[in-house]
Amino acid sequence: MFFHEDIKGDRLPIGTVCLTYDDGPGPHTQVLGRFLREQGIRATFFVLGRHVEACRESVAALHACGHLVGNHTYSHPGLVALTESGGDVVGELVRTNVLVHQVTGASPRYFRAPYGNWRQVEEAGPGITRDRGESIVADRLNASGRLSAVVGPVNWDIVAEDWECWRLGVPPDEAAHRHADEAERVGRGLILMHDSSEDPDMRPRNQTYPMTRYLVPELKRRGFRFVGLDEVPQAFSAAGVRSMVYLAAEGEPSLTVGVEAGDAIIPGPADAAAARFGIVPLDGDDFALRAPNGLFLTVGDYNDLDLQSKVAADGTAAGPRQRLRLEFLGRGRHAIRTHGDRYLALVDTEAGRRLAATARRAGRSCFTLAPA
Ligand SMILES: [Zn+2]
Structure with a gap:
């Protein structure tokens, strides 16, 4: 079931976070997944079908480590524009579900939209736009009847722009502190990070694995506890609808x-x-x-x-x-x-x-x- 509003983690108790990684798998995804498992953390990886094709063994390894493999489309398009232009939105999701199922034997349960792009925006005044409450993407995906076991859109609560850190060459320990500070400021919820990139120029600069090696102990030191996405109240409830x-x-x-x-x-x-x-x-x-x-x-x-x-x-x-x-x-x-x-x-x-x-x-x- 696809909802019109975003699924967030803002009803988790203060001090509880859920780690999510988008746009992978990438070169360090396997070792990242192993590190998280050693730390007792079940993360969610929203993978791109295109990257799954190139890195099947990483996705199998994530699943074997107990992490959740989520669907992030096949090719990372903006879904509102794709739906408006009559593009194959359903195929973007189905293709990735089939690929992940081939590799892991399980279909992704959760879905995250690229860029969080889900609802049209409308003019609300001069220079002001407002997000419409309705999503044409949700309507299209629900009407297809082919993805009834998938739940989305999973959004996020804590974002410290890891991709911007790698673009600017921020060292991973400093990037980890930015993320920990932002987690502390927001208090709880889903943390957005990227284990690879849609942009081929950015992919080799990605430092999310070394950053996570600093971030996890830092969050633990600050008293945070970790839950899986299926333990986040709004995501758990959505899966039963x-x-x-x-x-x-x-x-x-x-x-x-x-x-x-x-x-x-x-x-x-x-x-x-x-x-x-x-x-x-x-x-x-x-x-x-x-x-x-x-x-x-x-x-x-x-x-x-x-x-x-x-x-x-x-x-x-x-x-x-x-x-x-x-x-x-x-x-x-x-x-x-x-x-x-x-x-x-x-x-x-x-x-x-x-x-x-x-x-x-x-x-x-x-x-x-x-x-x-
Ligand atoms: Zn993405």
Whole structure:
């Protein structure tokens, strides 16, 4: 499933990072992968199909070391322009998936767009452009039906421009400090680095392997811990999504996440993309809802005397408090039962109208789920 918004790591706990490397494999990828494994780190390598063809054994070695091999297209095009011009966007991804599968026996699960290029931009005033909430690339890839097991676009949170360091000839130890300082400034998330380059002139100047040998101990010294991409909440939740819906209480606009309101679920999205919820099937007829912020809709703690309990999009795993079940009410309407036999309902609070779980089916506990 391809989402309109970027998958980031900004909901990781402070002090937790995930290492990602793009544009490889390159000449030092194998030794880099081995070093990371010795350090107990599972990194993600977003490879280019073109480079996989030239360096198959490196990709096999990464997989054998337990690293995740992600898809970064075959030839590194800007995907928005390619889609607009009717180019073969689907082929760019399929080709790389097939190559990686041939080499490792496993298809890449995660995808990162070259340059992070995913949505069109529009004029928002003189000299000001704004990113549209919708992605024509996501629509094209989802419509193909050929990449339903791939999840993207995985973006990043921490970038210290390693490629710029190599262009300027910055020594690897200094580049490592730049990256560690930036990780400390941002606090947590996905670190963007490159184990090779799309640009043949830059490839021989790449120092990312020696930089990583300085960076890992430096981050450890500063108290950081490392997780794999599949442990990053927004990436983990995205991998479970099978379909997307707009969720609306009867007579209300679609619901969205009030990021300013502590991730409460509130009516009235700013734009359609911010109102898409992902359906994550669980066992039986149960499911969890992945909210537009990438986290699971979660029912807060309550005791039996509470008439209603808090609901927020702040769950990082799909456990009992994320478990939901539909009850059909007819005419396309549903009640949504939560754990403890409560029901989702839109209620008026001092802070405004928001989603809660109520002890019985109340006024606004009738929902529609329209395909998005
Ligand atoms: Zn790239």
